[in-house]
Amino acid sequence: MSTPLILPPGISKDKFAAYLDAARAAVGADNVEVITGPHQFTKDDYMDPAKEHDMYPVFDKDYFVSSAVVCPRNVQEVQALMRISNEHKVPVWPFSIGRNIGYGGAAPRVPGSVGIDMGRHMNRVLEVNEADAYCLLEPGVTFQGLYDHLVANGLEDKLWIDVPDLGGGSVIGNTIERGVGYSPYGDHFMMHCGMEIVLPNGELVRTGMGALPEPGATGAPDQQQPNRCWQLFNYGFGPYHDGIFSQSNYGIVTKMGLWLMPNPGGxxxxxxxxxxxxxxxxxxxxxxxxxxxxxxxxxxxxxxxxxxxxxxxxxxxxxxxxxxxxxxxxxxxxxxxxxxxxxxxxxxxxxxxxxxxxxxxxxxxxxxxxxxxxxxxxxxxxxxxxxxxxxxxxxxxxxxxxxxxxxxxxxxxxxxxxxxxxxxxxxxxxxxxxxxxxxxxxxxxxxxxxxxxxxxxxxxxxxxxxxxxxxxxxxxxxxxxxxxxxxxxxxxxxxxxxxxxxMDQIAGTYSFNDGALMRLSERIKDTLDPNGILAPGKNGVWPRGYDKDKWQL
Ligand code: ADP
Known part of the structure; x- marks a missing residue:
């Protein structure tokens, strides 16, 4: 079955079927699930969260629903998906785990968007550096997963992590949503260091020191040995961009560094x-x-x-x-x-x-x-x-x-x-x-x-x-x-x-100087994502192709 319960806006059944064919070719048929009806809304438990709708609905359960959920297996597949989505003008909504409960879970702002499940396959702790007390993570690593990794490597006493109230969320998802925890490292975004991002056009960027090639690094950009200072110094050289990839619809985060707290001695x-x-x-x-x-x-x-x-x-x-x-x-x-x-x-x-x-x-x-x-x-x-x-x-x-x-x-x-x-x-x-x-x-x-x-x-x-x-x-x-x-x-x-x-109501309250901040956000959006395919409407930022007055809830 290729016909979803909710089609993406402006996309016919046939066009959607063509999109799905391209997506299946990119990530494998097993990694594409079409959401054809409420019978698929079987999950409503934090421990096993839904990936296609908001488990804590405030409207009817079938309002914030994806048309399909696609699970890329690696960064290059994420890049391919962005290219396909641009070609077919299909909006996508990335999420890492979908335990963002109370804020919408894995569900998209625009019903019928294609959910990109970043966590199902990309869930490795890529590095834990004991001497410098940091880690480098993929989107599917949860707080519990990171902790378990430290335990498995005998490091949980040496390096402490910072956790929110519940341990099941994605570290990357929580950090880029600017979530908090309760240790001295509780401001997660403050403690992140270095990001790798797939832009809406499919291009791959590393921020900060990650933009400086490590001598001798070879291979596809996503697999290149990163610069040794990527997780040590946030700012690199030139404009500092990390902030615009938090609570935003400007890119998909594929790797992120995070500082860990050395055991304080008591x-x-x-x-x-x-x-x-x-x-x-x-x-x-x-x-x-x-x-x-x-x-x-x-x-x-x-x-x-x-x-x-x-x-x-x-x-x-x-x-x-x-x-x-x-x-x-x-x-x-x-x-x-x-x-x-x-x-x-x-x-x-x-x-x-x-x-x-x-x-x-x-x-x-x-x-x-x-x-x-x-x-x-x-x-x-x-x-x-x-x-x-x-x-x-x-x-x-x-x-x-x-x-x-x-x-x-x-x-x-x-x-x-x-x-x-x-x-x-x-x-x-x-x-x-x-x-x-x-x-x-x-x-x-x-x-x-x-x-x-x-x-x-x-x-x-x-x-x-x-x-x-x-x-x-x-x-x-x-x-x-x-x-x-x-x-x-x-x-x-x-x-x-x-x-x-x-999201729209709150974005509207940040209205200094006749909404200058939103105009800036929209200009960045339209420049980076001219087709408006990445998470349209997230945090009130609508691409120019959407009549935002019509999308207000
Ligand atoms: P968690 O399970 O950590 O609570 P989610 O995975 O549900 O968080 O992510 C919360 C929100 O953060 C998503 O709805 C999405 O808007 C954004 N997000 C999560 N992961 C990514 C990512 N890898 N790239 C871009 N945005 C993301």
Whole structure:
């Protein structure tokens, strides 16, 4: 069968069949799957993710769907696919693993695009350099896969990785989406070094020092021994391009270098609980001063009570029969039952004992100023097993999957992230939290949030958890986030990343000088991809061949 459920826009059945023939000739028939109907939407589990549709749909399941999924076996096949796609004017949507849940998974922005599954075959750790503490990866390497590789080579104690909340995503996918983790190396894009990219016209580029040939290197460009400094110095010479290949539709990343953290010589995870919702501004002010001076060494988090509670049980287990948002009395009950706070701060200390002692002294002293703060070192925590056990692994760079549980807070749980950036100020945190809380409660959702503290900003991660089988609830989830986007933009806050359904709205909020940034992005798009075949509409960037007003959702 060559007729998909959804054809790419403007492509007839015959043209699509011709495209498929060319794709099969390029990558082998076994590596081309046509998506002919919903009977193929069999996967909706993070551990075995769907490759053709959004497992956590916000529209109907059959909206964000690929026409086919093609799995190139090597870089040259990716190049061939780009040439074929240009020839046939078929849009493609690359993904590495498709565990980008809450943001659309593997699904394309334009229904009927051809998914390019970069991870199925290209999943090798190409190099781990112990002396210089870096690795070079292909798109299919997951955080868990990288960790396993270090274990298999006896290196997991020497070199630490940085992991996001869940360990199953692609390291490349997460990094180029500018995802975060929680160790001192938590800003993944900051820690990448060197990329290899297939441009929309099929040309292969290595950025930074990778553009300088290694003496004696021979063979096809993708297989050439890379320059020995590729993973050591990000910038090379001339314009620095890596940023435009993140959250973009300008190229397909086929290799990426990433710095690993040498074992710091000691580690101590801790948490601090705070009794009252009103403690938030004091917590945030304290964190800013400690984080900006690097007394807090890692990307630390302030989690709301219900985020932790949801990892430990679903809503029914706490309050059987209650479907409305929980009230303050119920939150108090959960708080005392679990020995948690309204807010729980998770951090870790890195370094030999005297270093850790000095840092802990400063951190303990500063947070002790907040009445009711309670301190837990991981090893002494009597509440174990609990969330600190999980975070202790995460902040040490050991991948886990336990945080998947909070999605089951409601039956058939799925989630949708709303992720605005804010200044690390008590007043900003309070205002952003109040706006969010009000809207979530109005729309019938519990307040499940997390503040992730970077070097000079916070990612406020709002988790809208809904029952994916109930269209009315899905619609409400979308409505509340749409309102929050506008309300936050009116306060000067924008999101760092988003779901396919909201890319245009958020791109529209970055409107300084009559949308000058978007005009620049569109000019780059049209120059690099004149046929508009690579991920049209990603992050709101539409090629000139698309009437973007018609594509708004
Ligand atoms: P993960 O499984 O790591 O969470 P995905 O593989 O789903 O992430 O990728 C998330 C998004 O990042 C994709 O939808 C796509 O837009 C982009 N992306 C992922 N891998 C690549 C790649 N190799 N080249 C270009 N874009 C990519």
């Amino acid at each position: 580690y101590q995870a801790y948490s601090i609980t705070f009794e009252r919702e009103q403690d938030l501004p004091a917590i945030v002010e304290t964190i800013r001063q400690l984080r900006i001076t690097m007394v807090i060494q890692n990307v630390a988090t302030i989690r709301s009570l219900l985020l932790d509670a949801a990892v430990l049980g679903d809503k029914q287990s706490f309050f059987p029969g209650v479907t409305r948002p929980l009230n303050d009395t119920e939150l108090d009950e959960i708080q005392s039952k679990l020995g948690l706070g309204r807010w729980i701060f998770y951090g870790a200390l890195y370094g030999p004992q005297p270093v850790r002692d000095a840092l802990w002294g400063a951190i303990h002293g500063a947070f002790s100023q907040i009445p009711g703060a309670k301190f837990f070192l991981h090893e002494d925590d009597k509440r174990s097993p609990g969330v600190l056990d999980i975070r202790a692994k995460t902040m040490r760079g050991v991948p886990t999957f336990d945080e998947l549980k909070w999605v089951d807070w409601v039956p058939n749980g799925a989630h949708f992230f709303f992720s605005p950036i804010a200044e690390v100020r008590g007043e900003a945190a309070t205002r952003q939290f109040q706006i969010t809380k009000k809207r979530l409660l109005e729309h019938g959702f519990d307040v499940i949030v997390d503040f992730i503290i970077g070097m000079r900003e916070m990612h406020h991660i709002v988790c809208v958890v809904y029952d994916r089988t109930r269209p009315e609830e899905r619609a409400r989830a979308l409505t509340v986030v749409r309102q929050l986007i506008d309300e936050c933009a009116a306060n000067g806050w924008g999101e760092y990343r988003t779901h396919l359904a909201l």
